[in-house]
Amino acid sequence: xxxxxxxxxxxxxxxxxxxxxxxxxxxxxxxxxxxxxxxxxxxxxxxxxxxxxxxxxxxxxxxxxxxxxxxxxxxxxxxxxxxxxxxxxxxxxxxxxxxxxxxxxxxxxxxxxxxxxxxxxxxxxxxxxxxxxxxxxxxxxxxxxxxxxxxxxxxxxxxxxxxxxxxxxxxxxxxxxxxxxxxxxxxxxxxxxxxxxxxxxxxxxxxxxxxxxxxxxxxxxxxxxxxxxxxxxxxxxxxxxxxxxxxxxxxxxxxxxxxxxxxxxxxxxxxxxxxxxxxxxxxxxxxxxxxxxxxxxxxxxxxxxxxxxxxxxxxxxxxxxxxxxxxxxxxxxxxxxxxxxxxxxxxxxxxxxxxxxx
Ligand code: PLP
Ligand code: COI
Numbered sequence: 001x002x003x004x005x006x007x008x009x010x011x012x013x014x015x016x017x018x019x020x021x022x023x024x025x026x027x028x029x030x031x032x033x034x035x036x037x038x039x040x041x042x043x044x045x046x047x048x049x050x051x052x053x054x055x056x057x058x059x060x061x062x063x064x065x066x067x068x069x070x071x072x073x074x075x076x077x078x079x080x081x082x083x084x085x086x087x088x089x090x091x092x093x094x095x096x097x098x099x100x101x102x103x104x105x106x107x108x109x110x111x112x113x114x115x116x117x118x119x120x121x122x123x124x125x126x127x128x129x130x131x132x133x134x135x136x137x138x139x140x141x142x143x144x145x146x147x148x149x150x151x152x153x154x155x156x157x158x159x160x161x162x163x164x165x166x167x168x169x170x171x172x173x174x175x176x177x178x179x180x181x182x183x184x185x186x187x188x189x190x191x192x193x194x195x196x197x198x199x200x201x202x203x204x205x206x207x208x209x210x211x212x213x214x215x216x217x218x219x220x221x222x223x224x225x226x227x228x229x230x231x232x233x234x235x236x237x238x239x240x241x242x243x244x245x246x247x248x249x250x251x252x253x254x255x256x257x258x259x260x261x262x263x264x265x266x267x268x269x270x271x272x273x274x275x276x277x278x279x280x281x282x283x284x285x286x287x288x289x290x291x292x293x294x295x296x297x298x299x300x301x302x303x304x305x306x307x308x309x310x311x312x313x314x315x316x317x318x319x320x321x322x323x324x325x326x327x328x329x330x331x332x333x334x335x336x337x338x339x340x341x342x343x344x345x346x347x348x349x350x351x352x353x354x355x356x357x358x
Contacts, residue, residue, distance in 0.1 A: 001047055001111075001114055001118075002034065002047045002048060002049050002114065002115070002118045003046075003047065003048045003049075004048070004049050004050075004122075005048060005049070005050035005051065007031050007032060007050075007051040008051065010031045011031055013125075016125065016126065019164070020126070020128045020133075020164050022166055023128065023133070023163070023164040023165055023166055024165070024166060024167070024170075025136070025163075025165050025166070025167070025168045025303060026136070026163055026165070027163075028163055028164050029052060029161060029162070029163050030052065030123040030126040030135075030161070030162040030163070030164070031051065031052055031123070031126075032049055032050060032051060032052055032119060032122050032123060032162075033049070033050065033051075033052040033053075033119070033159055033160060033161045033162075034047070034048070034049050034115040034116075034118055034119045034159065034160040035047070035048050035050065035157060035158065035159045036048075036107070036111060036115060036157075036158045036159075037155070037156070037157055037158075038105050038107075038155065038156040038157075038158065039154065039155050039156075040154040040155075043105075044105075044107065044108070044111060044158075047111070047114075047115070049118050049119060049122050052161060055144075055157065057144055058144070058146035059146075060146040060147065060148055061142075061143065061144045061145065061146055062143040062144070062145055062147060062148075062153040063142040063143045063144060063153075065148060066143075066150060067197070067198055067199045067202070068102055068103070068104060068142065068143035068152070068153060069102075069140065069141065069142040069143070069197060069198040069199070070095065070098040070099060070102055070104065070140065070141055070195065070196055070197045070198070071138060071139065071140035071141075071196055071197075071198065072091045072094065072095050072098075072137075072138070072139045072140070072196060073091075073136065073137070073138060073196075073301075073302045073303055074086065074088060074091045074116070074136075074137045074139075074302060075134040075135065075136055075137065075165070075302060075341070076116075076120045076127055076134060076135040076137060076162075076355065077127070077134050077135075077341050077342055077343070078127050078128075078129055078342075079341075079342055079343030079352065080343050082343075082354055082355070082357065083120060083124060083127060083354070083355040083357065084341070084343060084352040084353060084354055084355065085116065085117075085120070085137075085352070085353045085355060086259075086340075086341050086351055086352060086353070087259050087263070087351045087353070088112075088113055088116060088353050089109060089113070089353070090259045090262070091112075091139070091259065092107075092109040092112040092113060093109070094196060094257065094259070095107065095112060095139060095141075095196070096109075097194075097195065098195040098196045098197060099141065101192060101194070101195040101197070102192070102195060102197055103152035104141060104143070104152065104153075104156060105156060107141070107158055111158075112139065113353075115139065115158070115160050116137055116139065116160060117355050117356070119137070119160050119162055120135065120137070120162070120355050121355065121357060123135065123162050124357065126162060126164050127164070128164045128165075128166065130166065132166055132167060132305075132338075133164065133165065133166045134164075134165055134341075135162050135163070135164055135165070136162070136163045136164070136165040136302075136303065137160060137161075137162050137163075138160065138161050138162070138163065139158070139159070139160045140158070140159055140160075141156055141157065141158040141159070142156065142157055143155070143156055144156065144157050165303070168303045168304040168305070168307075169217055169304065169307060171217075173307075173308075173326070174310075175307075175308040175309060175310025175311070175321075175322075175324060175325060175326055176216075176217040176218060176299065176307050176308070176309055176310065177215060177216040177217055177309075177310060177311045177312070177313060178211070178216055178217070178218055178219070178220045178233065178299075178309055178311070178312045178313070179207075179210060179211035179214045179216035179218070179219050179220065179312075179313055179314070180219075180220045180222070180282060180312055180313070180314040181207040181210065181211075181219050181220065181221055181222070182222075182227070182314065182315055183207075184203075184204075184206065184207040184210075184219075184221070185221055185222065185223070185224040185227070186200060186203070186204055186207075186221035186231060186232070186234070186254075187200065187221070187224065187231065187254040187255070188224035188225070188254065189224070189225065189253070189254060191224075191254065193231075193253075193254035193255060193256065194252070194253070194254065194255065194256060194257060195256075196256060200256075201234070201235070204219065204221070204234040207219040207221070207234070208234050214313055215313070216313055218233040218234055218235070218236065218299065219233060219234045220232075220233060220238070220282075220312065221233070221234070222282055223254065224254070228281045228282060228283070229250065229279045229280070229281055229282075230250055230279075230280050230281065230282055230285060231250055231254060231255050232250065232255045232256065233299050235301055235303065235304065236258075236299035236300055236301035236303075236304050236307070237249060237250075237255065237256070237258040237260065237261040237299065237300055237301060238250060238297065238298075238299055238300075238309075239261075239264065239297065239298050239299075239300065240280060240285070240288075240294055240296075240297050241294070241295050241296035241297070241298075241327060241329045241330070242288070242293055242294060242295065243292065243293050243294075243295050244274075245273060245274060246273070246274045246275075246276060247265075247268045247273050247274070247275050247276070247329070248275075248276040248277075248278055248280055249261060249264075249265065249275075249276075249277055250277070250278075250279060250280060251277045251278060251279060252277070258300065258301055258302075259302065260300040260301050260302060260305070260306070260337070261300060263337060263351065264300055264306075264333055264337065265277070266349060267333060267336055267337065268333065270348070282314075285297075285312065286312070286314075286317070286319050289312070289319045289320065289321045289322075290319055294321065294322070295322055295327055295329075296308070296321070296322045296326075296327030296328075296329050296330050297309040297321045297322065298330040298333075305334060305337070305338060306330060306333060306334035306337065306338075308322070308325075308326035308327065308330045309321050309322075310322070310324040310325065310326075311324060340352065
């Protein structure tokens with residue numbers, strides 16, 4: 001199905017080994033990429049695995065002007081002798097929903113999974129082995145018709161690149177600090193909050209800069225209508241643990257429906273925890289963290305996995321959460337999730353997808 005174009009000068013094994021020692025997040029890239037084109041006339045065609053190289057893109061390409069672009073984030077893990085993907089059909093389904101929201105053509109699941117598998121097979125030597133590491137996969141699609149009228153484009157490029165990854169946050173497993181944005185919101189009812197489109201991230205960057213200026217790692221976005229309800233972070237969903245054992249996460253709607261979020265909800269329900277997908281307001285978060293009713297808070301996502309929140313800051317105040325240290329529920333949910341992903345724990349829901357190797 002995928003035509004293979006030989007790389008003229010792939011990275012030498014010793015250089016690759018050096019880059020895999022501590023790749024961090026999003027800086028190291030493998031040698032190849034998968035591409036598939038779509039045009040109104042021919043539909044999906046020209047599926048290839050070839051050298052990772054710059055695109056030739058017309059300066060009038062619609063993505064450069066109107067940001068018609070979507071993406072996904074997923075990981076391939078070493079697991080025993082094999083390689084697994086975690087719930088890749090969920091990424092394919094979300095990618096399809098994002099495409100529909102951005103008026104883009106829907107890539108069939110078998111092509112989405114086929115591209116991921118073909119690239120992972122090609123780049124198998126780039127999957128880091130260390131605990132906490134994986135090969136991060138970034139499928140994305142953009143409009144590349146040269147046309148300046150504002151309408152859905154008639155030509156698109158789908159691509160997958162791969163990037164060996166270790167911890168997302170520089171501090172590793174240290175609890176993160178969050179900045180509560182009081183002047184920016186991420187999504188509004190009827191907007192694109194539930195889609196994974198580049199524009200959502202572009203509009204979050206100035207708030208993220210403020211967070212960094214305040215000594216924080218990520219932004220907490222509140223809802224656009226009342227500016228009161230906790231939605232999510234710039235790139236992660238939020239969970240709260242209360243002293244009566246309840247686990248709460250904001251409901252779906254304007255937030256990104258995280259696959260990590262859905263998996264944690266299932267794992268917590270499996271344990272018999274009381275789980276609520278219910279709104280939580282920022283004043284309650286501050287008060288509950290101060291009183292000790294809120295015992296833990298954590299952020300989760302593919303890139304960040306599960307990250308304890310140690311503190312929140314806002315204009316004129318700050319409050320430690322869970323005494324500033326990671327709590328036991330956070331630790332054990334992370335251990336269970338990553339244990340399943342690495343093939344070290346039973347996978348009762350059949351979440352792991354084995355990549356068949358050559
Ligand atoms: N929310 C946002 C805004 C994100 O960018 C991400 C990351 O993909 C998530 C939540 C978590 O989603 P997932 O668990 O599917 O990676
Ligand atoms: C992911 O977790 O895959 C994302 O896309 C979020 C981003 C912070 C890298």
